[in-house]
Amino acid sequence: MLPSKRVTGSTVLIYALLILGGIVVFYPFFYMLMNSVKTGPEILHAPTSLPRQITFSGYEGVFGRLNMLWLYRNSLILAVSITLLNTFLSAMAAYAVAKIPFPGKDFLFGFMLATMMIPAVLFLIPTYVMIYRLGWVGKFHALIIPSAVTVYSIFLIRQFMVAVPDEIIEAARLDGANDVQLFLRVMLPLSRPVLATVAILTFIGSWNDFLGPLLYLNRPETWTVQLGLYQFKTSIPGENAQQIWAATTLITLPLILVYFFLQDQFTRAFANVSLK
Amino acid sequence: MAETSAQATQTAPRAGRKKGLWQRSRRHAWGYLFVSPWILLYLVFGLYPLLLSFYLTFFTYSFVRPEDYVFVGIGNWIRGLQDPLLWKSLFNIFYNQGIFIVLKNALGLLFAVLLYKATYFGRLFRTIYFMPVVVSIVVLMTIGEFMASPTGPLQTMAVRYGLSGGPVFWKFSPWLPMPVIALINTWKWFGVSMVILLAGLYSIDTQLYEAAAIDGASGWLQFRHITVPQLRPQFFFLLVVDLIFGLQMFTEVFTIGFDVFGGTNNQALTPVLYLYAQAFDRSNVGYASTLGLLLAVIIALLTMLQFKVFPREAR
Numbered sequence: 114m115l116p117s118k119r120v121t122g123s124t125v126l127i128y129a130l131l132i133l134g135g136i137v138v139f140y141p142f143f144y145m146l147m148n149s150v151k152t153g154p155e156i157l158h159a160p161t162s163l164p165r166q167i168t169f170s171g172y173e174g175v176f177g178r179l180n181m182l183w184l185y186r187n188s189l190i191l192a193v194s195i196t197l198l199n200t201f202l203s204a205m206a207a208y209a210v211a212k213i214p215f216p217g218k219d220f221l222f223g224f225m226l227a228t229m230m231i232p233a234v235l236f237l238i239p240t241y242v243m244i245y246r247l248g249w250v251g252k253f254h255a256l257i258i259p260s261a262v263t264v265y266s267i268f269l270i271r272q273f274m275v276a277v278p279d280e281i282i283e284a285a286r287l288d289g290a291n292d293v294q295l296f297l298r299v300m301l302p303l304s305r306p307v308l309a310t311v312a313i314l315t316f317i318g319s320w321n322d323f324l325g326p327l328l329y330l331n332r333p334e335t336w337t338v339q340l341g342l343y344q345f346k347t348s349i350p351g352e353n354a355q356q357i358w359a360a361t362t363l364i365t366l367p368l369i370l371v372y373f374f375l376q377d378q379f380t381r382a383f384a385n386v387s388l389k
Numbered sequence: 390m391a392e393t394s395a396q397a398t399q400t401a402p403r404a405g406r407k408k409g410l411w412q413r414s415r416r417h418a419w420g421y422l423f424v425s426p427w428i429l430l431y432l433v434f435g436l437y438p439l440l441l442s443f444y445l446t447f448f449t450y451s452f453v454r455p456e457d458y459v460f461v462g463i464g465n466w467i468r469g470l471q472d473p474l475l476w477k478s479l480f481n482i483f484y485n486q487g488i489f490i491v492l493k494n495a496l497g498l499l500f501a502v503l504l505y506k507a508t509y510f511g512r513l514f515r516t517i518y519f520m521p522v523v524v525s526i527v528v529l530m531t532i533g534e535f536m537a538s539p540t541g542p543l544q545t546m547a548v549r550y551g552l553s554g555g556p557v558f559w560k561f562s563p564w565l566p567m568p569v570i571a572l573i574n575t576w577k578w579f580g581v582s583m584v585i586l587l588a589g590l591y592s593i594d595t596q597l598y599e600a601a602a603i604d605g606a607s608g609w610l611q612f613r614h615i616t617v618p619q620l621r622p623q624f625f626f627l628l629v630v631d632l633i634f635g636l637q638m639f640t641e642v643f644t645i646g647f648d649v650f651g652g653t654n655n656q657a658l659t660p661v662l663y664l665y666a667q668a669f670d671r672s673n674v675g676y677a678s679t680l681g682l683l684l685a686v687i688i689a690l691l692t693m694l695q696f697k698v699f700p701r702e703a704r
Contacts, residue, residue, distance in 0.1 A: 127506050134500060135517045138576065141532045142520070144542060148535075160542040206424045214413075215420030225427070228435060230692070234637045234661055235685035238668055238678040239438035239445060245452065259434040262427045292419040321525035323640040328669075339527045343644050346531060357531065365528050372523045376516050379523060384584040 145365070148358035156354045171355030172363070175345075178356070181363055183334070184341040191253055191326075191337060192319040195260045199315045200308055203266035208296050210267065211274035212282060222271075225264045241328055255329040260319065266311045269385070273307035274300060310382040313375075320368070338364045445678035453672050465679035474650070475680065478658040479687075481567055481651070485659075486635040489571040489578075494627055496575065497582020502616070504583070505590045515587075519580040526577070530645040533573035560646070566657040570641050582627055589623040590616070625699050629692060636688050637661050660684045 148156050149171050151164040159165075175181065209215070210222050240259065249255035277300065285299050301308070326340040336344065342364055346357050372379055446466065449459045469475055500518055504511050521529060535541050539556030547553035559565035593616065601611050639661040642651060649666035651658025660680065668677035 123506075127503050128510075130499075131503050131507060131510075131514045134503075135514055138521065139517050141529075141536055141576070144536060145532050157540050160540060160545050202426045206427045209420045209423035213416055213420035213423065215417040218420065221424065228431065230689065231439070232633060232637060232685045232688045234664070234688075235442055235681045236435075236438045237661070237664065238674060238681050239441035240434065241668070242441060242445065242450075242674060243434075243438055259430070262430055264427075267427065292416065292423070296423070317523055321527075323525070323527055323644065327643075339525050342531070343527050346644075347646075354535075361528055361531055365524055368523060368525075369520065372520065373516070376519070380515065380519055380584045383519075383522065383581050384588045386585075 142365075142369075145358055145361055149355065149362040151355060151358075153352045153354050156358070168355070169359075171353075171357075171359030174353060174356040175359045175363065179341060179345050179360060181341075181360075184336055184338045184364075185367075187253075187330075187335060188320055188337040188339070191256055192316050194253075194257050195319045196312050196316045198257065198261040199263060199266055200312045202262035203311065204270050204301060204304065204308060205296065206262060206267045207270035207274055208292075208300050211271045212277070212279075212300070213292060225267060229264050229268070237324075244329065250329055251332050251335060253330070253335065256319075256322075256325045260315075263315075266315065269311055270304060270307050273304055277303055306381075307385070309378055310385045313378055313382040314386070442678050442682060445675050446682060448675045450674040451672040452669075452674065461675070465676045466683075468676060469679050469683055474655060474658060474663055475660070475683070477655050478651070478660045478663045481655075481657065482636055482638060482659045485567040485571050485638070486632065488568055489574050489635060490628065490631045492571065492575045493579045493631070494582050494624065496579040497627075498586050498620075500579070500583045501586035501590055502612075504587055515584070518583060521577040522580040524577075526640045527644045529573060529577050530570075530641055533569070533576070534645045537569050537573075560652065561656075563654050563656045566642075566647070566652065570645065570657070573645075574641065585623050585627060586620055589620045593619045621699070625695070629695050632691055632695065633688055636684065636691075639665065 144160075147164055150167040150169065151159075152168055152170070155162075155164065210218060210225075244250060244255050281299065281303075282295060285295050290298070321339060322337075323339045323343070326335075326337045327343075330336060330340060333344075342360055345360050349357050447460060447462060449457070449461055449465075451457060500514075504515055507514070536543055537559060538544070539558055544553060544556060548555065557565070559569055597615050597619075598611055601615060606614070638659045642657045642659050642662050643649075643665075645657075647657040647662075649662060649670045651662055661684070664677045664680040664684070667673045667680060
C-alpha cells in the first residue's frame with residue numbers, strides 16, 4: 114500500500130480535468146478577443162491562428178456605425194431602474210408577508226406562490242396586446258413597470274426575513290419604531306445578503322434580456338446593447354466580420370470585469386436560488 | 390406586539406382594548422400598504438393578461454387590422470392540435486432539451502466534485518467555469534455560431550486532423566442545429582448546476598464518508614451510495630427549473646441566425662419561436678395566444694409529473 118502515491122495520482126487527474134475544462138470554457142472568449150483585432154480575411158481563412166498583426170479597424174468601424182455609448186446608456190437606464198425598483202418594492206412586500214400580521218396574509222402568500230407556477234410564455238402575447246393598446250411600445254416603462262416587483266424576488270427575501278428573530282422587531286417596536294422605520298432601519302440593513310442576491314439576479318436578467326427589448330424597443334434610439342448587437346450582426350456583410358467581433362468584445366468585457374470584482378456575490382446569488 | 394401596550398393600560402380596560410384594536414388595525418393597514426405595489430401590478434400585468442389570453446384564443450386578431458375581431462370558437466385550438474409545425478417545434482425542443490439537460494447537469498456534477506476535491510486554485514477554476522453564466526445569450530450564440538461554422542476553428546481543426554471529411558453546414562442539416570445549440574447552452578449554463586451542486590456537496594455530513602470508508606466502501610461506491618442520493622434535492626430543483634425554462638427557448642434560435650420559422654426545413658423551430666412567428670410575422674394573434682396557452686399547459690403537466698416521480702423526501 115502506497116497511500117501517498119495514490120493520492121498524487123488522483124490529484125493529477127483532478128487538476129488535468131480542471132485545466133482541460135478551463136481551456137474549453139475559456140477558449141471561445143479568447144477566440145472572440147483575437148478575432149476583434151484580426152482583419153476580415155484572416156478571421157475567415159486562419160481561424161485557429163493568432164493575429165499576424167494587431168489591427169483596430171474593427172473597433173473603428175463599430176464606433177463609426179453603432180453608437181455604443183448610447184446602447185450602454187439605454188441598457189443601464191433599464192437595468193438600474195428595474196433592479197432598484199424590484200429590490201425595494203419586493204423587499205417591502207416580503208417584509209409584510211414575513212413579519213406584519215394582517216388578515217388574509219397566508220392566503221395572499223399562497224396565491225403569490227401559485228402565480229409562480231404559470232409559465233411566462235402564457236403572458237407573452239396578451240401582455241404585448243395590452244402594452245400595444247396602451248401605446249407603450251417603444252418606451253422604456255413598457256419593460257420597467259411590469260418588472261417593478263416580482264414574486265420570485267419577494268419569495269427569496271421573505272425566506273431570509275422569516276429567519277430574523279422576532280425579538281429584534283419587538284425591541285425596536287418598544288422603542289417606538291413604526292413599520293416604516295422598522296423596515297428601513299432594521300430589516301433592510303439586516304437583509305443585505307439576500308438583497309444583493311436579488312439585485313444581482315435582477316440586474317443580469319434585465320441586462321441580458323433580449324426578447325423584451327425585441328418586442329417593445331423597436332426604434333434604434335431605444336435599442337439596448339443586446340438588441341443593438343443582434344441588429345448590427347445581421348446588417349454587417351461577412352468581409353467586415355472584425356466589426357462584429359469588436360462589437361461583441363465591447364459589450365462583453367465590461368460585464369466580465371464587474372463579474373471578476375464581484376464574483377463571490379455572483380456565484381452565491383446563483384447558489385442561493387435553490388435554497389428553499 | 391399590540392397586546393403589550395394594551396396590558397400597560399389595564400387600569401382603564403375599555404380604553405386599553407380600544408387602543409389595542411386601533412393599533413392592530415393600523416398594523417394591518419401597514420401590511421396591506423406594503424404589499425399593495427405587488428397586488429396592483431399583478432392585477433394589471435398578471436391577472437388581466439391571463440384573462441385576455443383565454444379571451445384571445447376564441448378570436449382571430451391582427452395587429453395590422455385590429456378592428457377585424459372574428460369569433461372562431463375553439464377553432465384556434467383545433468388548428469393548433471392539427472398543426473404539423475407545432476408538433477415539429479415540440480419535437481425539436483424535446484430533442485434539444487434531452488441533450489442539454491443531461492449534459493449540463495452531468496458536467497455540473499463532475500466539476501462540482503472536482504472543485505470539492507481540489508485543494509488549490511479552486512476559486513480560479515470556479516471563476517472561469519462560471520463566466521459564461523453572466524454573459525448574454527446573444528453574445529454566446531454569436532461566438533458559438535462562428536466557432537461551429539464551416540470556416541470556424543473547430544471544423545478547421547477537425548478537417549486538419551482528419552476527424553472530419555470536409556465542411557459541415559450544420560445550420561442546413563435537419564438533425565444538427567438542435568444538438569449544436571444544446572452544446573452552446575451547456576457551455577453557458579453548466580456553471581449554475583456546478584455551484585448549486587457544490588453547495589450541496591458541502592452540506593453533506595463528512596461522517597457519512599468516514600463511516601463508509603471504515604466499512605471498506607471504495608470511492609466509487611461512496612459516490613454512488615452517499616453523494617448522489619444526498620444531492621437529490623439539488624437535482625430535483627435543477628431538473629424542474631431546467632425544463633420550465635428550456636421548453637420556452639427563443640433567444641438562442643432567433644439570434645444564432647435562423648429565420649422565424651427555424652430554417653427552410655424548420656430544423657430549429659421551437660414552440661416560442663413559432664408563437665413569435667405567428668404573432669409578429671403572420672399577425673395571427675389569436676392563434677399565437679392559443680399556442681402560448683397550449684405550451685403553458687404542457688409545461689405545467691410536465692412539472693407536476695416531476696413532482697409525482699420524485700419521492701417526497703427528495704425535494
